[in-house]
Amino acid sequence: MELVYCPACHHVGIKSRLERARCDSCGADARLVAVPYPWQYYVGVGLVLGGALFLFLPQVFDTLAWAGIVASIPVRITFLIAFLVVGLVLTNAGLRVMKETARERGREAYPEADA
Numbered sequence: 001m002e003l004v005y006c007p008a009c010h011h012v013g014i015k016s017r018l019e020r021a022r023c024d025s026c027g028a029d030a031r032l033v034a035v036p037y038p039w040q041y042y043v044g045v046g047l048v049l050g051g052a053l054f055l056f057l058p059q060v061f062d063t064l065a066w067a068g069i070v071a072s073i074p075v076r077i078t079f080l081i082a083f084l085v086v087g088l089v090l091t092n093a094g095l096r097v098m099k100e101t102a103r104e105r106g107r108e109a110y111p112e113a114d115a
């Protein structure tokens with residue numbers, strides 16, 4: 001995922017691969033800002049993937065220690081929803097952190113609009 005920063009209005013958006021970098025707030029040319037993924041993002045993605053394994057591995061290997069916990073379908077669905085909700089909250093929090101970082105870096109890299 002790539003973020004773009006607009007020097008004209010300080011808006012931070014997500015760049016799609018096909019489009020030209022353009023501010024979706026004011027339409028001015030936006031600049032690509034490289035931002036690392038924060039820990040919230042990795043934990044969120046890991047939780048969803050780990051949660052899927054936690055739920056579906058016992059169906060393949062019935063000797064796993066926690067197989068009894070996730071034996072019934074309502075329990076599996078409850079776990080699945082919990083993993084997805086927490087994972088989404090974390091990846092959203094990570095996205096907010098990324099946008100905040102992109103805004104700061106963009107402001108430093110392209111200060112012309114502040115003049």
Ligand SMILES: [Zn+2]
Nearest residue numbers: 006009023026
């Ligand atoms: Zn703009």
